[in-house]
Amino acid sequence: MSELNDKVSRWVRPEVRALNAYHVVDAAGLVKLDAMENPYAWPQVLRDEWLDLLRQVELNRYPDPSSTVLKKQLRESFAIPDGSGLLLGNGSDELIQLIAMTLAGSGRTVLAPEPSFSMYPMIATFVGMKYVGVPLRRNDFALDMGAMLAAIEQHQPVLIFLSYPNNPTGNLLEEAQVVEIIKAAPGLVVVDEAYTAFAEGSLMGRMAEFDNLLVMRTLSKLGLAGLRLGFLMGPPAWLQEFDKLRLPYNINVLIQVSARFALTHGELFEVQTRQIRQDREMLWQQLEALEGIHPFPSHANFILFRVPAGRALELFEGIKARGVLIRNLHGSSPLLEDCLRVTVGTPDENSAFITALSDALGLPL
Numbered sequence: 001m002s003e004l005n006d007k008v009s010r011w012v013r014p015e016v017r018a019l020n021a022y023h024v025v026d027a028a029g030l031v032k033l034d035a036m037e038n039p040y041a042w043p044q045v046l047r048d049e050w051l052d053l054l055r056q057v058e059l060n061r062y063p064d065p066s067s068t069v070l071k072k073q074l075r076e077s078f079a080i081p082d083g084s085g086l087l088l089g090n091g092s093d094e095l096i097q098l099i100a101m102t103l104a105g106s107g108r109t110v111l112a113p114e115p116s117f118s119m120y121p122m123i124a125t126f127v128g129m130k131y132v133g134v135p136l137r138r139n140d141f142a143l144d145m146g147a148m149l150a151a152i153e154q155h156q157p158v159l160i161f162l163s164y165p166n167n168p169t170g171n172l173l174e175e176a177q178v179v180e181i182i183k184a185a186p187g188l189v190v191v192d193e194a195y196t197a198f199a200e201g202s203l204m205g206r207m208a209e210f211d212n213l214l215v216m217r218t219l220s221k222l223g224l225a226g227l228r229l230g231f232l233m234g235p236p237a238w239l240q241e242f243d244k245l246r247l248p249y250n251i252n253v254l255i256q257v258s259a260r261f262a263l264t265h266g267e268l269f270e271v272q273t274r275q276i277r278q279d280r281e282m283l284w285q286q287l288e289a290l291e292g293i294h295p296f297p298s299h300a301n302f303i304l305f306r307v308p309a310g311r312a313l314e315l316f317e318g319i320k321a322r323g324v325l326i327r328n329l330h331g332s333s334p335l336l337e338d339c340l341r342v343t344v345g346t347p348d349e350n351s352a353f354i355t356a357l358s359d360a361l362g363l364p365l
C-alpha cells in the first residue's frame with residue numbers, strides 16, 4: 001500500500017495532488033436550491049414526443065462528430081450572427097478547458113474578477129497556468145476598473161473570463177466597462193453568458209467589433225443541466241484552433257437528439273425562465289424583509305445574501321436540517337464573508353426555504 005502511495009506521489013503532478021476534487025453535496029431527500037437548476041420538468045406530452053425520438057437513436061453508431069444539424073438549430077434558436085464561428089462543448093465547463101489547453105504555456109496568465117465562477121481558477125491550475133483574481137468592488141460587486149486595467153497592464157493575461165451576469169454575486173457587469181476591458185486586453189476575453197436568460201444584456205451583438213472577444217453560453221441554467229451542452233461563439237480563426245483539441249465525439253447522440261428537440265420547443269423555456277425571473281423578485285423581497293438579512297440585487301436565477309456576522313455556517317446547516325439545501329460561500333473569498341447563495345426554485349420551494357431560514361434565524365414565523 002505504501003509502495004502504491006509512493007508511486008502516486010512520485011508521478012502525479014504536484015499541483016494536481018494539492019487540489020481538492022470538485023465537491024458536490026449529496027442532496028438526497030432535500031429541496032435542491034444549490035446548483036442554479038431550472039426546477040421545472042417538461043409536460044408529459046413533450047416527454048413522450050422526446051422518448052419517441054430517442055427510440056430511433058442508433059447507439060451502436062458514433063455520433064455526427066460536427067453536430068451539423070444541432071449547430072444549425074442553435075444558430076436559429078439563438079440568432080447567432082452569420083459571421084460568427086460556433087464550437088460545442090460537453091457543458092461550457094469543457095469549453096473553458098479547451099480554451100485553456102489551447103492557450104496554456106509556462107508563465108501565461110488567466111485573469112478574472114474575484115469572486116467569480118470557481119472553474120476559472122481550477123481549470124487554469126489543471127493546465128499549469130498562473131491565475132490572477134482581481135477583487136470586485138466591495139459594496140456592489142461592480143468591476144473595479146482601476147484595479148482591472150492595472151492588472152491587465154501588469155500581467156498581460158492571455159485569457160480573461162468575465163461572467164456576465166457574474167456567478168456567485170448575481171450582478172450584471174457594466175457593458176461599457178466590459179468593452180473597455182476587451183479593448184485593453186492583449187489576449188482573449190471570454191464573456192460567459194451562462195445566466196443570460198435571466199438578464200437584460202449580452203455581448204453577442206457586438207462580436208463583430210472585436211477580434212479578441214468570445215461569447216460562451218450553456219443550456220444548463222436554461223433548463224437542461226443534465227444534458228451537458230455549452231456553446232462558444234466568436235471569430236472562426238480562434239475556434240478552429242480550439243477545435244483541434246476537442247475530442248472527436250464530445251457531443252454524444254443523446255445530447256444531439258435531445259437538444260435539437262428541446263430547442264424546437266423554445267417557447268417552453270421562455271415561459272419557465274419568465275416565471276423564475278418573477279419569482280426571483282418575490283424571493284428577494286422576502287429576504288429583504290427578514291431582519292439581519294441583506295440580499296444583493298440579482299440578474300440571474302439565484303440570489304446572494306449576507307447573514308449576520310459569524311452565522312453563515314450555522315444558518316446553512318440549520319436550513320439544511322430543515323430540509324433545504326443551498327450553498328454556503330463564507331470562506332470562499334474575502335468579499336463573500338457571511339454570504340449564502342440560494343437558487344430560485346418553484347414558488348413552493350422558495351417558501352420552504354424562507355420558512356427554514358426564518359426558523360433557523362429564530363424569527364417568529
Ligand SMILES: *Cc1c(COP(=O)(O)O)cnc(C)c1O
Pocket residue numbers: 036090091092093094117163166167192194217218219220225228229230
Ligand atoms: C454553471 C456555470 C457554467 C457551467 O455550465 P455548464 O454548461 O453546465 O458546464 C459556466 N459558467 C458559469 C458562470 C456558470 O455559473
